[in-house]
Amino acid sequence: MTDILPAALRDAIDELGRLPGVGARTAERYAYFLLRASTDKNTSLARAIQSLKTRVKVCPITFALIDIDEDVSPLYSNANRDKGLVAVVEEPLDVVALERTGQFKGTYHVLGGAISPIDGIGPDELHVPELVERIKTDEVRELIIATNASVEGESTALFLQRYLQDKKIEVQMSRLARGIPVGVDLEYADQITLSHALQGRRSI
Amino acid sequence: MTDILPAALRDAIDELGRLPGVGARTAERYAYFLLRASTDKNTSLARAIQSLKTRVKVCPITFALIDIDEDVSPLYSNANRDKGLVAVVEEPLDVVALERTGQFKGTYHVLGGAISPIDGIGPDELHVPELVERIKTDEVRELIIATNASVEGESTALFLQRYLQDKKIEVQMSRLARGIPVGVDLEYADQITLSHALQGRRSI
Numbered sequence: 001m002t003d004i005l006p007a008a009l010r011d012a013i014d015e016l017g018r019l020p021g022v023g024a025r026t027a028e029r030y031a032y033f034l035l036r037a038s039t040d041k042n043t044s045l046a047r048a049i050q051s052l053k054t055r056v057k058v059c060p061i062t063f064a065l066i067d068i069d070e071d072v073s074p075l076y077s078n079a080n081r082d083k084g085l086v087a088v089v090e091e092p093l094d095v096v097a098l099e100r101t102g103q104f105k106g107t108y109h110v111l112g113g114a115i116s117p118i119d120g121i122g123p124d125e126l127h128v129p130e131l132v133e134r135i136k137t138d139e140v141r142e143l144i145i146a147t148n149a150s151v152e153g154e155s156t157a158l159f160l161q162r163y164l165q166d167k168k169i170e171v172q173m174s175r176l177a178r179g180i181p182v183g184v185d186l187e188y189a190d191q192i193t194l195s196h197a198l199q200g201r202r203s204i
Numbered sequence: 205m206t207d208i209l210p211a212a213l214r215d216a217i218d219e220l221g222r223l224p225g226v227g228a229r230t231a232e233r234y235a236y237f238l239l240r241a242s243t244d245k246n247t248s249l250a251r252a253i254q255s256l257k258t259r260v261k262v263c264p265i266t267f268a269l270i271d272i273d274e275d276v277s278p279l280y281s282n283a284n285r286d287k288g289l290v291a292v293v294e295e296p297l298d299v300v301a302l303e304r305t306g307q308f309k310g311t312y313h314v315l316g317g318a319i320s321p322i323d324g325i326g327p328d329e330l331h332v333p334e335l336v337e338r339i340k341t342d343e344v345r346e347l348i349i350a351t352n353a354s355v356e357g358e359s360t361a362l363f364l365q366r367y368l369q370d371k372k373i374e375v376q377m378s379r380l381a382r383g384i385p386v387g388v389d390l391e392y393a394d395q396i397t398l399s400h401a402l403q404g405r406r407s408i
Contacts, residue, residue: 004279004303005300006271006274008252008255008256008258014252016252020233026225028300032297034253035257035260041222042254042256045222048218049216049253050250051212052213052239067210068212091236093236095208096232
C-alpha cells in the first residue's frame, strides 16, 4: 500500500485526515482536489491556516476571538452595546450564532468550554473568575446563561448560579428558552423538549 | 456579520470552504479546530498542502502520480509487473483502488478524465495518443478498460474501442465485470445492475 502514492500526497492525506470528522476517503478527495488546484490557491489556503495562530488572539475581557491588532473585542468596545447585559457562552463560535439573530444588543463572555468532570474541566479551567470581576466592574444587571442544551451546558449553568449566590453577587440570571424549534412537528419533538415547551408556555 | 470574527479566522473559513463538499458550517468547524491545534501541527498541514504542487508530478508513461524524484511510476518500472497487461483508468486515485485489491499484476494508464462533451473534454484532452504509443512500444496484449460505471466512463470505453479499431491496433480489450456488489441484497439492486448481473452470469 505504502508506495502507490507519492510521499507528498500521502502526507497531505494524513494531515487533512486530522480535521474533525474527516476520514481517509474524504482526506483523499481533499488532497486530490488541492493537487489539481492552482499553486496560488493552495498557497493562500496554507497561509490562512498558518495565520490562524499568529493573527488571532483572545479578547482579555470577553474571551471572544479577536484580531491580533485589536485590544478588546469590537462587540465589547462598541458604545452601542449594553455592557450591563452579558450573554455567557461556551465557545467563541457561539457568539457568531447569537450575533446572527441580530436581536442581541448586550455583550458576551466566553467561558472557554463547559464544566465536564470526565474531561477534567472544572470551574478553574473556565473564565469564571474573570466573569465575577466583570460583573463588579461593569455593573452587570443581567447574565443570560447561553450554554448548550447538553448535560455539560446544564451543569455549567447550575454551577454558575450557585457560585454567584455563594459569592453574594447580586445579578439577575436567565437561561435561553427551551421549546420546539421552528419548523418541527409536535409528533417528532422529543419528550424532554416537549416538557420544556409545556413548562415554558407563554400566554397569548 | 463581517466583523464578528477576526479577519484571519474569516480567511481560513473562506479558504477551507473551497474544499469539495465543504459548506460554511464545516469550514467553521475545521477553522476552529485548527485554531485550537498546536502551531506545529498547523505548520505541517500548511507545508503538506504546499508540497503537493512542488513534490508531486505525473509519470510521463503511465500518467500516475509520482514523487518529484522518480522518473517513472514504480508500478511501471517494477520488473514483476506485466507490461503486456494495462488497466486504463480515469483518475490517479483509481490506481490506488485497484492496487488495494492486491489482485492486479499488470501496469496502469491514467487517462486524466473521461470523455464528457458537456465539460468540453474530448479525446484530445485525455492521454489517448500516449496509450496508442505504449501499446506498440510495450507490445501490450490486453487492455482492461477500468473507467467508471458512469455515462462518461461508458462513452470513454466505447470511444477507446472504436478508436483502436480504426487505427487497426490489435489488442485484446476487456471491461470490469458489472454485477451485484458484495453484501447487497438482490431486492435492493437497481434494474440496470441486475440486467448486467444476468448477462454476465458465470457457470458454476
